[in-house]
Amino acid sequence: MNAWIVVAEQPTVGNLIEVARSLGGPVGAVVAGPRSVAETVAAGGVDRVVWCSTPDDVPAEASAQAVADTVAADPPRVVLAGRNPAERVLLGAVAARLGAAVLTGARSVSIDGEKTIVVNAVYGDIAEETVAVSGPAALLLDGGSVPPSADGSAPIEEVSGTPLALKVIETSTHGFEEVDLNSAHRVIGVGRGLKAKEDLAAIEELADAVQAEIACSRPVAEGLNWMGKDR
Protein backbone atom coordinates (compact mmCIF):
# COMPACT_ATOMS: atom_id res chain seq x y z
CA MET A 1 0.00 0.00 0.00
CA ASN A 2 1.30 3.50 -0.75
CA ALA A 3 -1.16 5.50 1.34
CA TRP A 4 -3.63 4.42 4.01
CA ILE A 5 -6.43 6.70 5.19
CA VAL A 6 -7.92 6.06 8.62
CA VAL A 7 -11.58 6.95 8.99
CA ALA A 8 -13.77 7.02 12.09
CA GLU A 9 -17.47 7.79 12.49
CA GLN A 10 -17.87 10.22 9.56
CA PRO A 11 -16.83 9.99 5.89
CA THR A 12 -15.44 13.55 5.68
CA VAL A 13 -12.24 12.45 3.97
CA GLY A 14 -12.52 13.95 0.46
CA ASN A 15 -9.32 15.97 0.85
CA LEU A 16 -7.44 12.98 2.29
CA ILE A 17 -8.33 10.85 -0.73
CA GLU A 18 -7.22 13.66 -3.05
CA VAL A 19 -3.86 14.02 -1.30
CA ALA A 20 -3.36 10.25 -1.17
CA ARG A 21 -4.11 9.89 -4.89
CA SER A 22 -1.71 12.74 -5.73
CA LEU A 23 1.16 10.66 -4.34
CA GLY A 24 0.58 7.90 -6.91
CA GLY A 25 0.35 4.27 -5.91
CA PRO A 26 -2.48 2.31 -4.28
CA VAL A 27 -4.72 4.05 -1.75
CA GLY A 28 -6.48 2.12 1.02
CA ALA A 29 -8.95 3.21 3.68
CA VAL A 30 -9.52 1.52 7.02
CA VAL A 31 -12.80 2.48 8.61
CA ALA A 32 -13.90 2.16 12.22
CA GLY A 33 -17.52 3.23 12.34
CA PRO A 34 -20.88 2.41 10.78
CA ARG A 35 -20.92 0.33 7.59
CA SER A 36 -22.51 3.29 5.76
CA VAL A 37 -19.27 5.25 6.29
CA ALA A 38 -17.25 2.39 4.78
CA GLU A 39 -19.64 2.34 1.81
CA THR A 40 -19.29 6.09 1.17
CA VAL A 41 -15.52 5.88 1.33
CA ALA A 42 -15.48 2.78 -0.90
CA ALA A 43 -17.30 4.76 -3.58
CA GLY A 44 -14.95 7.72 -3.18
CA GLY A 45 -12.08 6.57 -5.37
CA VAL A 46 -9.92 4.39 -3.12
CA ASP A 47 -8.53 1.00 -4.13
CA ARG A 48 -9.22 -0.97 -0.96
CA VAL A 49 -11.47 -0.59 2.07
CA VAL A 50 -11.13 -2.51 5.31
CA TRP A 51 -14.06 -2.09 7.67
CA CYS A 52 -13.51 -2.88 11.36
CA SER A 53 -17.00 -3.84 12.45
CA THR A 54 -17.98 -3.66 16.10
CA PRO A 55 -21.22 -3.86 18.09
CA ASP A 56 -23.30 -0.66 18.10
CA ASP A 57 -22.32 0.39 21.61
CA VAL A 58 -18.58 0.29 20.92
CA PRO A 59 -16.93 3.58 19.91
CA ALA A 60 -14.48 3.87 17.00
CA GLU A 61 -11.55 4.30 19.41
CA ALA A 62 -11.98 0.69 20.53
CA SER A 63 -10.84 -0.44 17.06
CA ALA A 64 -7.48 1.34 17.30
CA GLN A 65 -5.45 -1.88 17.58
CA ALA A 66 -7.43 -3.55 14.78
CA VAL A 67 -6.77 -0.49 12.59
CA ALA A 68 -3.06 -0.64 13.47
CA ASP A 69 -3.02 -4.37 12.63
CA THR A 70 -4.56 -3.70 9.20
CA VAL A 71 -2.07 -0.97 8.30
CA ALA A 72 0.93 -2.89 9.65
CA ALA A 73 -0.02 -5.90 7.52
CA ASP A 74 0.34 -3.78 4.33
CA PRO A 75 2.69 -0.99 5.44
CA PRO A 76 2.53 2.30 3.52
CA ARG A 77 4.64 5.33 2.86
CA VAL A 78 2.04 7.61 4.47
CA VAL A 79 -1.00 7.29 6.71
CA LEU A 80 -3.48 10.16 6.66
CA ALA A 81 -6.23 11.15 9.08
CA GLY A 82 -8.60 14.09 9.53
CA ARG A 83 -8.68 16.44 12.50
CA ASN A 84 -11.26 14.67 14.66
CA PRO A 85 -10.68 13.19 18.11
CA ALA A 86 -11.49 9.61 17.10
CA GLU A 87 -9.29 9.78 14.00
CA ARG A 88 -6.41 11.22 16.01
CA VAL A 89 -6.71 8.22 18.31
CA LEU A 90 -6.69 5.76 15.40
CA LEU A 91 -3.74 7.55 13.75
CA GLY A 92 -1.85 7.49 17.06
CA ALA A 93 -2.21 3.72 17.32
CA VAL A 94 -1.01 3.33 13.73
CA ALA A 95 1.93 5.71 14.22
CA ALA A 96 3.01 3.79 17.32
CA ARG A 97 2.74 0.42 15.54
CA LEU A 98 4.72 1.61 12.51
CA GLY A 99 7.20 3.71 14.48
CA ALA A 100 6.16 6.48 12.09
CA ALA A 101 7.07 10.15 12.14
CA VAL A 102 4.06 12.33 12.98
CA LEU A 103 3.38 15.74 11.43
CA THR A 104 0.21 17.72 11.99
CA GLY A 105 0.56 20.93 10.01
CA ALA A 106 1.02 19.66 6.46
CA ARG A 107 0.40 22.32 3.82
CA SER A 108 1.59 20.05 1.03
CA VAL A 109 2.80 16.48 0.64
CA SER A 110 4.94 15.16 -2.22
CA ILE A 111 7.41 12.43 -3.07
CA ASP A 112 11.14 12.73 -3.74
CA GLY A 113 12.47 9.26 -4.44
CA GLU A 114 12.36 7.31 -1.20
CA LYS A 115 11.48 10.35 0.85
CA THR A 116 8.15 12.01 1.57
CA ILE A 117 8.43 15.80 1.54
CA VAL A 118 6.03 17.69 3.77
CA VAL A 119 5.75 21.46 4.00
CA ASN A 120 4.64 21.73 7.61
CA ALA A 121 3.24 24.77 9.44
CA VAL A 122 4.66 25.03 12.96
CA TYR A 123 4.04 26.85 16.26
CA GLY A 124 0.51 27.90 15.47
CA ASP A 125 1.27 28.63 11.82
CA ILE A 126 3.80 31.40 12.49
CA ALA A 127 6.46 29.61 10.46
CA GLU A 128 6.81 26.79 7.94
CA GLU A 129 9.34 23.98 7.67
CA THR A 130 10.05 21.74 4.74
CA VAL A 131 10.55 18.29 6.23
CA ALA A 132 12.02 15.31 4.40
CA VAL A 133 10.77 12.06 5.98
CA SER A 134 12.44 8.73 5.39
CA GLY A 135 10.31 5.89 6.63
CA PRO A 136 6.59 5.95 7.33
CA ALA A 137 4.87 9.31 7.91
CA ALA A 138 1.59 9.77 9.80
CA LEU A 139 -0.07 13.04 8.83
CA LEU A 140 -3.03 14.97 10.19
CA LEU A 141 -4.80 16.97 7.49
CA ASP A 142 -8.15 18.69 7.08
CA GLY A 143 -10.45 15.85 6.09
CA GLY A 144 -12.49 17.87 3.64
CA SER A 145 -16.05 17.10 2.63
CA VAL A 146 -17.54 13.70 1.81
CA PRO A 147 -15.74 12.26 -1.23
CA PRO A 148 -17.57 12.39 -4.56
CA SER A 149 -18.78 9.11 -6.01
CA ALA A 150 -16.32 7.51 -8.39
CA ASP A 151 -17.11 5.02 -11.12
CA GLY A 152 -17.40 1.71 -9.34
CA SER A 153 -16.70 1.00 -5.74
CA ALA A 154 -13.83 -0.68 -3.96
CA PRO A 155 -14.78 -3.97 -2.28
CA ILE A 156 -15.28 -3.77 1.49
CA GLU A 157 -13.34 -6.29 3.56
CA GLU A 158 -14.95 -6.75 6.93
CA VAL A 159 -12.78 -7.58 9.92
CA SER A 160 -13.99 -8.02 13.47
CA GLY A 161 -11.15 -8.27 15.94
CA THR A 162 -11.43 -7.92 19.70
CA PRO A 163 -12.19 -4.29 20.45
CA LEU A 164 -10.46 -2.49 23.30
CA ALA A 165 -12.45 -2.20 26.53
CA LEU A 166 -14.60 0.89 25.81
CA LYS A 167 -18.39 0.97 25.81
CA VAL A 168 -20.84 3.78 25.13
CA ILE A 169 -23.44 3.95 27.86
CA GLU A 170 -25.07 7.32 27.09
CA THR A 171 -25.27 9.78 24.21
CA SER A 172 -26.74 13.27 24.35
CA THR A 173 -27.06 16.10 21.81
CA HIS A 174 -26.44 19.76 22.52
CA GLY A 175 -28.89 21.02 19.93
CA PHE A 176 -26.49 23.24 18.01
CA GLU A 177 -26.53 22.76 14.25
CA GLU A 178 -23.03 21.69 13.24
CA VAL A 179 -21.58 22.96 9.99
CA ASP A 180 -18.38 22.47 8.06
CA LEU A 181 -16.79 25.92 8.12
CA ASN A 182 -14.02 24.72 5.81
CA SER A 183 -16.40 24.35 2.89
CA ALA A 184 -18.30 27.61 3.45
CA HIS A 185 -17.93 30.27 0.75
CA ARG A 186 -18.33 33.09 3.23
CA VAL A 187 -17.80 33.15 6.96
CA ILE A 188 -18.90 35.86 9.36
CA GLY A 189 -16.79 35.91 12.51
CA VAL A 190 -18.23 37.18 15.79
CA GLY A 191 -16.84 37.52 19.27
CA ARG A 192 -17.60 39.11 22.58
CA GLY A 193 -18.58 42.34 20.84
CA LEU A 194 -22.02 40.77 21.05
CA LYS A 195 -23.59 41.95 24.29
CA ALA A 196 -26.33 39.34 24.58
CA LYS A 197 -27.22 35.99 23.05
CA GLU A 198 -30.22 37.69 21.39
CA ASP A 199 -27.82 39.80 19.29
CA LEU A 200 -26.89 36.60 17.44
CA ALA A 201 -30.28 36.83 15.70
CA ALA A 202 -29.14 39.93 13.80
CA ILE A 203 -25.97 38.11 12.70
CA GLU A 204 -28.04 35.10 11.65
CA GLU A 205 -30.19 37.41 9.50
CA LEU A 206 -27.07 38.81 7.84
CA ALA A 207 -25.66 35.32 7.35
CA ASP A 208 -28.91 34.25 5.68
CA ALA A 209 -28.97 37.32 3.45
CA VAL A 210 -25.41 36.88 2.16
CA GLN A 211 -25.31 33.08 2.37
CA ALA A 212 -22.56 32.86 4.93
CA GLU A 213 -21.79 30.56 7.85
CA ILE A 214 -21.15 32.02 11.28
CA ALA A 215 -17.91 31.39 13.16
CA CYS A 216 -17.08 32.66 16.62
CA SER A 217 -14.20 33.27 18.97
CA ARG A 218 -13.52 30.66 21.64
CA PRO A 219 -15.28 32.40 24.57
CA VAL A 220 -18.56 32.59 22.66
CA ALA A 221 -18.63 28.81 22.22
CA GLU A 222 -16.90 27.63 25.34
CA GLY A 223 -17.59 30.10 28.12
CA LEU A 224 -20.86 31.65 26.99
CA ASN A 225 -22.11 28.52 25.20
CA TRP A 226 -24.00 30.58 22.59
CA MET A 227 -22.68 28.51 19.71
CA GLY A 228 -21.32 25.00 19.20
CA LYS A 229 -17.60 24.36 19.56
CA ASP A 230 -17.35 23.39 15.90
CA ARG A 231 -17.66 27.17 15.15
Added chain:
Amino acid sequence: MRIVVTYKWTCDPEESTVRADGTVDWSRAKPGLSTYDPVAIELARRLADEADAELIGLTAGGKGVGAPIATKTALSRGLDRVVVIEDDSLREAGRSELAAVLAAAVRQIGDVTLVITGDSSVDVAAKMVPTVLAGELGWPAVAEVTAVAGQAGALRVERAIPGGAQVLEISGPVVLAASADAAVPHVPGMKELLAAGKKPVDLLALSALKVTPRNAAMTVTGRSRPERKARKGQLIDTADPAAAAAELVAALREVGAL
Protein backbone atom coordinates in the same frame (compact mmCIF):
# COMPACT_ATOMS: atom_id res chain seq x y z
CA MET B 1 -3.75 3.06 42.09
CA ARG B 2 -1.29 5.30 40.30
CA ILE B 3 -2.42 8.06 37.98
CA VAL B 4 0.12 9.76 35.73
CA VAL B 5 -0.59 13.20 34.33
CA THR B 6 1.76 14.46 31.64
CA TYR B 7 2.69 18.12 31.41
CA LYS B 8 4.94 20.36 29.36
CA TRP B 9 7.32 23.15 30.41
CA THR B 10 7.73 25.32 27.36
CA CYS B 11 7.40 28.75 25.77
CA ASP B 12 4.33 30.36 24.27
CA PRO B 13 4.82 31.13 20.55
CA GLU B 14 3.08 34.49 21.18
CA GLU B 15 6.32 35.57 22.87
CA SER B 16 8.51 34.51 19.96
CA THR B 17 9.36 36.24 16.75
CA VAL B 18 9.90 34.70 13.36
CA ARG B 19 12.94 35.96 11.47
CA ALA B 20 12.76 36.65 7.74
CA ASP B 21 14.64 33.39 7.09
CA GLY B 22 11.86 31.42 8.82
CA THR B 23 13.78 30.52 11.99
CA VAL B 24 12.03 31.21 15.29
CA ASP B 25 13.63 33.49 17.90
CA TRP B 26 12.66 32.34 21.40
CA SER B 27 15.15 34.55 23.23
CA ARG B 28 12.54 36.90 24.70
CA ALA B 29 10.13 34.09 25.66
CA LYS B 30 9.89 32.85 29.24
CA PRO B 31 8.97 29.18 29.70
CA GLY B 32 6.00 28.15 31.80
CA LEU B 33 3.48 25.36 32.24
CA SER B 34 1.69 24.77 28.93
CA THR B 35 -1.65 26.58 28.98
CA TYR B 36 -4.06 23.64 29.23
CA ASP B 37 -1.93 21.40 31.45
CA PRO B 38 -3.33 22.86 34.70
CA VAL B 39 -6.78 21.72 33.49
CA ALA B 40 -5.50 18.15 33.11
CA ILE B 41 -3.75 18.27 36.50
CA GLU B 42 -6.92 19.64 38.17
CA LEU B 43 -9.05 16.86 36.64
CA ALA B 44 -6.47 14.26 37.63
CA ARG B 45 -6.16 15.64 41.18
CA ARG B 46 -9.92 15.39 41.79
CA LEU B 47 -9.97 11.82 40.49
CA ALA B 48 -6.91 10.88 42.54
CA ASP B 49 -8.54 12.26 45.70
CA GLU B 50 -11.78 10.34 45.04
CA ALA B 51 -9.93 7.12 44.23
CA ASP B 52 -7.28 7.57 46.93
CA ALA B 53 -4.59 7.25 44.27
CA GLU B 54 -1.07 8.65 43.93
CA LEU B 55 -0.88 11.44 41.33
CA ILE B 56 2.43 11.52 39.49
CA GLY B 57 3.39 14.28 37.07
CA LEU B 58 5.48 13.24 34.08
CA THR B 59 7.39 15.39 31.62
CA ALA B 60 10.16 14.97 29.05
CA GLY B 61 12.02 17.71 27.24
CA GLY B 62 15.21 19.63 26.71
CA LYS B 63 17.40 21.41 29.20
CA GLY B 64 15.37 23.36 31.74
CA VAL B 65 12.41 21.03 32.26
CA GLY B 66 14.08 19.62 35.36
CA ALA B 67 14.97 22.98 36.89
CA PRO B 68 13.47 23.72 40.33
CA ILE B 69 11.26 26.53 38.94
CA ALA B 70 9.74 24.07 36.48
CA THR B 71 9.23 21.16 38.85
CA LYS B 72 7.91 23.35 41.68
CA THR B 73 5.43 25.08 39.37
CA ALA B 74 4.06 21.72 38.25
CA LEU B 75 4.03 20.25 41.77
CA SER B 76 2.20 23.28 43.17
CA ARG B 77 -0.74 22.50 40.87
CA GLY B 78 -1.59 19.41 42.92
CA LEU B 79 0.85 16.62 42.04
CA ASP B 80 2.20 14.22 44.67
CA ARG B 81 5.53 13.87 42.89
CA VAL B 82 7.07 14.43 39.47
CA VAL B 83 9.12 12.23 37.16
CA VAL B 84 11.28 14.23 34.75
CA ILE B 85 13.34 13.21 31.73
CA GLU B 86 15.58 16.15 30.93
CA ASP B 87 17.75 15.61 27.87
CA ASP B 88 18.73 18.18 25.31
CA SER B 89 18.34 15.63 22.50
CA LEU B 90 14.59 15.90 23.18
CA ARG B 91 14.46 19.60 22.37
CA GLU B 92 13.85 18.88 18.66
CA ALA B 93 12.03 15.58 19.21
CA GLY B 94 9.05 14.82 16.98
CA ARG B 95 5.66 13.93 18.45
CA SER B 96 6.11 10.23 17.89
CA GLU B 97 9.54 10.16 19.52
CA LEU B 98 8.33 12.15 22.53
CA ALA B 99 5.36 9.82 22.97
CA ALA B 100 7.67 6.80 22.89
CA VAL B 101 9.83 8.34 25.64
CA LEU B 102 6.79 9.08 27.80
CA ALA B 103 5.52 5.53 27.27
CA ALA B 104 8.88 4.12 28.36
CA ALA B 105 8.70 6.28 31.49
CA VAL B 106 5.16 5.11 32.29
CA ARG B 107 6.37 1.51 32.04
CA GLN B 108 9.34 2.38 34.24
CA ILE B 109 7.16 4.02 36.90
CA GLY B 110 5.13 0.81 37.02
CA ASP B 111 1.61 0.00 38.28
CA VAL B 112 0.11 2.85 36.29
CA THR B 113 -3.44 2.22 35.05
CA LEU B 114 -4.44 5.71 33.96
CA VAL B 115 -2.64 8.48 32.10
CA ILE B 116 -4.28 11.90 31.79
CA THR B 117 -2.95 14.55 29.43
CA GLY B 118 -3.88 18.06 28.42
CA ASP B 119 -5.75 18.92 25.24
CA SER B 120 -2.63 20.08 23.38
CA SER B 121 0.55 21.98 24.10
CA VAL B 122 0.69 25.76 23.81
CA ASP B 123 3.61 25.66 21.39
CA VAL B 124 3.27 22.64 19.10
CA ALA B 125 -0.47 21.98 19.59
CA ALA B 126 -0.31 18.72 17.62
CA LYS B 127 -2.93 16.85 19.70
CA MET B 128 -1.09 13.64 18.83
CA VAL B 129 1.28 12.90 21.72
CA PRO B 130 -1.52 11.43 23.91
CA THR B 131 -2.79 9.19 21.12
CA VAL B 132 0.64 7.90 20.05
CA LEU B 133 1.46 7.40 23.75
CA ALA B 134 -1.62 5.20 24.08
CA GLY B 135 -0.59 3.27 20.97
CA GLU B 136 2.91 2.74 22.44
CA LEU B 137 1.37 1.38 25.66
CA GLY B 138 -1.18 -0.75 23.75
CA TRP B 139 -3.96 1.07 25.63
CA PRO B 140 -7.11 2.74 24.27
CA ALA B 141 -7.21 6.53 24.20
CA VAL B 142 -10.11 8.97 24.39
CA ALA B 143 -9.77 12.68 23.58
CA GLU B 144 -11.98 15.72 24.32
CA VAL B 145 -12.69 14.34 27.80
CA THR B 146 -14.84 16.66 29.90
CA ALA B 147 -15.39 14.53 33.03
CA VAL B 148 -13.93 11.42 34.69
CA ALA B 149 -15.19 9.45 37.68
CA GLY B 150 -14.54 6.07 39.26
CA GLN B 151 -11.58 3.78 39.84
CA ALA B 152 -9.04 2.15 37.54
CA GLY B 153 -10.77 -0.75 35.83
CA ALA B 154 -14.16 0.95 36.15
CA LEU B 155 -13.99 4.48 34.84
CA ARG B 156 -16.92 6.58 33.69
CA VAL B 157 -15.71 9.11 31.13
CA GLU B 158 -17.68 11.90 29.49
CA ARG B 159 -16.40 13.22 26.19
CA ALA B 160 -17.48 15.65 23.47
CA ILE B 161 -18.55 14.28 20.11
CA PRO B 162 -19.82 16.15 17.03
CA GLY B 163 -23.29 17.33 18.00
CA GLY B 164 -23.13 16.53 21.70
CA ALA B 165 -21.56 14.33 24.34
CA GLN B 166 -21.12 10.68 25.20
CA VAL B 167 -20.51 8.77 28.40
CA LEU B 168 -18.17 5.79 28.10
CA GLU B 169 -17.48 2.95 30.47
CA ILE B 170 -13.79 2.02 30.39
CA SER B 171 -12.74 -1.20 32.06
CA GLY B 172 -9.00 -1.26 31.52
CA PRO B 173 -5.99 1.07 31.45
CA VAL B 174 -6.52 4.11 29.25
CA VAL B 175 -5.02 7.44 28.16
CA LEU B 176 -7.47 10.33 28.54
CA ALA B 177 -6.79 13.69 26.85
CA ALA B 178 -8.72 16.36 28.76
CA SER B 179 -10.68 18.99 26.87
CA ALA B 180 -9.49 22.55 27.50
CA ASP B 181 -12.70 23.31 29.36
CA ALA B 182 -12.89 20.08 31.40
CA ALA B 183 -12.14 21.91 34.64
CA VAL B 184 -11.35 25.38 35.90
CA PRO B 185 -7.91 25.03 37.50
CA HIS B 186 -7.63 26.53 40.97
CA VAL B 187 -4.81 29.00 41.60
CA PRO B 188 -2.26 27.47 43.99
CA GLY B 189 -2.20 29.15 47.39
CA MET B 190 0.90 29.97 49.41
CA LYS B 191 0.66 26.67 51.33
CA GLU B 192 0.72 24.69 48.08
CA LEU B 193 3.59 26.73 46.68
CA LEU B 194 5.66 26.10 49.80
CA ALA B 195 4.72 22.42 50.00
CA ALA B 196 5.73 21.98 46.35
CA GLY B 197 9.35 22.58 47.29
CA LYS B 198 9.32 19.53 49.55
CA LYS B 199 7.71 17.03 47.19
CA PRO B 200 9.83 14.36 45.42
CA VAL B 201 11.38 15.00 42.02
CA ASP B 202 12.61 11.86 40.23
CA LEU B 203 15.03 12.62 37.40
CA LEU B 204 15.17 9.69 34.95
CA ALA B 205 18.07 9.43 32.53
CA LEU B 206 16.91 9.03 28.94
CA SER B 207 19.68 6.48 28.34
CA ALA B 208 18.27 4.29 31.13
CA LEU B 209 14.80 4.10 29.54
CA LYS B 210 13.75 1.35 27.14
CA VAL B 211 12.36 3.55 24.39
CA THR B 212 10.92 1.79 21.35
CA PRO B 213 12.95 3.10 18.40
CA ARG B 214 11.28 4.96 15.51
CA ASN B 215 11.35 3.56 11.99
CA ALA B 216 11.27 7.01 10.42
CA ALA B 217 13.58 10.00 10.48
CA MET B 218 12.75 13.64 9.77
CA THR B 219 15.17 16.24 8.43
CA VAL B 220 14.26 19.89 8.12
CA THR B 221 15.54 20.96 4.71
CA GLY B 222 14.05 24.44 4.56
CA ARG B 223 12.34 27.09 6.63
CA SER B 224 10.20 30.06 5.70
CA ARG B 225 8.00 32.71 7.17
CA PRO B 226 4.60 32.71 5.47
CA GLU B 227 3.33 35.95 3.96
CA ARG B 228 0.73 37.37 6.31
CA LYS B 229 -2.16 39.08 4.57
CA ALA B 230 -2.60 42.39 6.38
CA ARG B 231 -6.01 42.81 7.98
CA LYS B 232 -8.01 45.70 6.65
CA GLY B 233 -8.94 46.83 10.15
CA GLN B 234 -11.84 48.92 8.92
CA LEU B 235 -14.03 50.31 11.69
CA ILE B 236 -17.50 51.55 10.75
CA ASP B 237 -19.12 54.22 12.92
CA THR B 238 -22.60 53.02 13.86
CA ALA B 239 -23.97 56.36 15.10
CA ASP B 240 -26.33 56.33 12.12
CA PRO B 241 -27.40 52.69 11.63
CA ALA B 242 -28.74 53.17 8.09
CA ALA B 243 -25.56 54.88 6.92
CA ALA B 244 -23.44 52.26 8.70
CA ALA B 245 -25.31 49.45 6.94
CA ALA B 246 -24.74 51.12 3.56
CA GLU B 247 -21.05 51.59 4.37
CA LEU B 248 -20.74 47.89 5.40
CA VAL B 249 -22.36 46.70 2.19
CA ALA B 250 -20.10 48.99 0.13
CA ALA B 251 -16.99 47.78 1.96
CA LEU B 252 -17.90 44.11 1.49
CA ARG B 253 -18.62 44.70 -2.20
CA GLU B 254 -15.27 46.46 -2.60
CA VAL B 255 -13.31 43.44 -1.37
CA GLY B 256 -15.43 41.03 -3.38
CA ALA B 257 -17.09 39.39 -0.39
CA LEU B 258 -20.48 40.29 -1.83
